[in-house]
Amino acid sequence: MEINFLAIVAAAVSALLFGFIWYNPKVFGTAWMKAADMSEDKMKGANMAKIFIMAFIFAILLAMSLLPTTIHQMGASSLTQGELGILPSYDAFMADYGNEFRTFKHGAFHGVIAGIFVALPILGTNALFERKSAKYIFINSGYWIVTLGVMGAIICGWK
Template structure:
């Protein structure tokens, strides 16, 4: 099993696309600005190239970390990497089960679960200490749940 770098890159781009839609003023953008205490003046002073480049790099890292969550076969691959190397039994196993649960739907499901059980606790904890509202938590966590669902679908379903 190899890491599909094209799927990882497309999944990373999807985070930017979902963010463009999610934080659009016609969707959650205005509500987010209010909840985040963001102003037009703060936004004008930003280096957008730096922000988008770093956001893309972070999305690539997230895509790579989602791969073992959404692709169960990576667990078998990691077990096969012992001192003896990959045995013929691994090839037989992958011939039988290499495409099991490799669907967009399955990846989206695990992406949603990861969003709820990973992104929500992290963002929620930060927001509590930053004294942000529940609205702020739900807007940002909602974005990550949707984004991780899309990323998981791409990573798992892309073959």
């Protein structure tokens, strides 16, 4: 099974683009700044190039982690390993099931599930210890739930 690097990059870019929308002051940006105890002055001293480069790298890592979550065929090669490599049964499996569940809808579903069951608990736990509000948890977790849904759709549906 080929890994589509263009889909990975597109999914990573979608995370940044969606962040521009989600955290825009007209959407959740103003509420997030208040909940995060962030101010314009605090934001002025930031190295935005470094922040966006690192955010893109992290988004690439997230997109890569969504591959086996959204594309179930990725597990087939590990199940058909022999001493000399992949067994002929892999080709037979892929001939029958290679494109099953390879849709944007299926990927979005698994991305949202990952957001709810992975991102929400991680962000929620950190926020609780940081003494952040429920609003802070829901704004940030909401972003990741929707973003992982979009990323999952791109990863799974892009062939």
